[in-house]
Amino acid sequence: MTEIFHGAPGRRTARTSTGFRLITSPSEYIPDDVYLDLSQVLGRRVHMKCEGLNFAGSVKIKAATEMVDAAERSGLLRPGGRMVESSSGSLGVALAMIAAGRGYAFTCVTDTRCNERNLRLMRVYGADVVVIEAPDPVEGLLGARLRHVADLCAREPDVLWLNQYANDSNWLAHYKTTGPSIATAYPDAEMVFIGAGTTGTLTGCARYLKQVGHPAKIVAVDSLGSVTFGGPSGPRHIPGLGTGRRPEIVDESVIDDIVMVPELETIRMCRTMAGRGYLFGGSTGTVLAGMMHRISAERADMPVVAISPDFGERYLDSIYDDDWVRDRFDPGGGAGRITRRRPAAPAADGLGGI
Numbered sequence: 302m303t304e305i306f307h308g309a310p311g312r313r314t315a316r317t318s319t320g321f322r323l324i325t326s327p328s329e330y331i332p333d334d335v336y337l338d339l340s341q342v343l344g345r346r347v348h349m350k351c352e353g354l355n356f357a358g359s360v361k362i363k364a365a366t367e368m369v370d371a372a373e374r375s376g377l378l379r380p381g382g383r384m385v386e387s388s389s390g391s392l393g394v395a396l397a398m399i400a401a402g403r404g405y406a407f408t409c410v411t412d413t414r415c416n417e418r419n420l421r422l423m424r425v426y427g428a429d430v431v432v433i434e435a436p437d438p439v440e441g442l443l444g445a446r447l448r449h450v451a452d453l454c455a456r457e458p459d460v461l462w463l464n465q466y467a468n469d470s471n472w473l474a475h476y477k478t479t480g481p482s483i484a485t486a487y488p489d490a491e492m493v494f495i496g497a498g499t500t501g502t503l504t505g506c507a508r509y510l511k512q513v514g515h516p517a518k519i520v521a522v523d524s525l526g527s528v529t530f531g532g533p534s535g536p537r538h539i540p541g542l543g544t545g546r547r548p549e550i551v552d553e554s555v556i557d558d559i560v561m562v563p564e565l566e567t568i569r570m571c572r573t574m575a576g577r578g579y580l581f582g583g584s585t586g587t588v589l590a591g592m593m594h595r596i597s598a599e600r601a602d603m604p605v606v607a608i609s610p611d612f613g614e615r616y617l618d619s620i621y622d623d624d625w626v627r628d629r630f631d632p633g634g635g636a637g638r639i640t641r642r643r644p645a646a647p648a649a650d651g652l653g654g655i
């Protein structure tokens with residue numbers, strides 16, 4: 302007998318009588334049970350959750366699916382409707398894929414940091430892609446992207462803005478999937494390292510882990526120059542982590558520690574790992590660089606989990622391209638050091654307003 306789900310999103314798994322998984326749309330395949338043991342290569346007990354192992358190629362498939370499902374349930378998104386979203390690229394690819402599959406129109410407002418591969422992927426899926434080139438003087442490229450979205454929505458009231466920076470479905474996606482996966486697979490993990498972009502992954506995982514009483518310290522990893530945790534704004538070139546405007550869904554009450562990583566350290570880590578046979582995306586390099594810095598003074602056998610948002614193929618023309626790096630960074634390494642910050646509020650009851 303073969304059991305098939307039609308159009309069911311995400312986590313539910315259909316299996317054939319011979320035990321194979323059978324899906325009917327790409328967004329159903331979320332392999333939440335795969336971890337990569339990096340202990341040999343890093344010399345520390347690090348297991349990495351690889352969120353790039355799905356059809357959209359990044360962690361953002363989870364937020365995209367959850368936000369679209371919620372919009373459909375609430376009636377805000379109707380058959381044949383149109384969505385708009387501001388994205389550094391990965392969410393745009395995931396939404397473009399879902400929109401194509403479900404018959405919606407989709408406009409992605411991105412900026413010049415979006416890599417060529419993601420731009421092309423979105424267009425192949427039929428999305429309308431707007432690339433913002435001029436940053437807002439205060440809120441940077443993200444601020445300019447959001448203003449463009451707001452103008453579009455004012456002109457065309459039928460367009461639905463998902464607004465990943467403020468949308469509870471963004472963090473709920475991880476509260477329902479990534480958090481439970483880590484808690485089940487690693488009840489003894491002592492630290493969990495999570496990159497912060499919109500903070501959907503971070504907020505969702507941290508709220509879940511704190512709520513179930515998981516003992517791990519939650520360490521947020523952000524790019525130097527990001528304002529999410531109150532640091533000064535600075536230039537950033539790698540998409541994924543960091544913001545020019547604090548996301549509404551960030552919840553510092555469930556974060557124990559914050560590590561800020563300069564992009565040159567991200568590039569060094571990505572290239573070091575490639576030399577060992579692991580091709581990771583920029584945000585994964587940032588998470589690994591911040592993690593190695595943070596655990597350097599801890600005991601070597603401390604069990605650690607880190608989340609990898611995507612893999613490296615989409616960054617061949619940037620992080621892994623010598624000219625791209627030379628044009629943007631001081632090779633002498635004068636771009637800052639990895640630093641630790643304290644969250645604004647201590648993780649008191651750790652329930653983060655749930």
Ligand SMILES: Cc1ncc(COP(=O)(O)O)c(C=O)c1O
Nearest residue numbers: 391498499500501502541584610
């Ligand atoms: C490649 C990549 N890594 C990490 C992130 C950050 O994830 P989150 O938005 O859940 O904080 C993003 C978000 O867009 C991303 O595209």
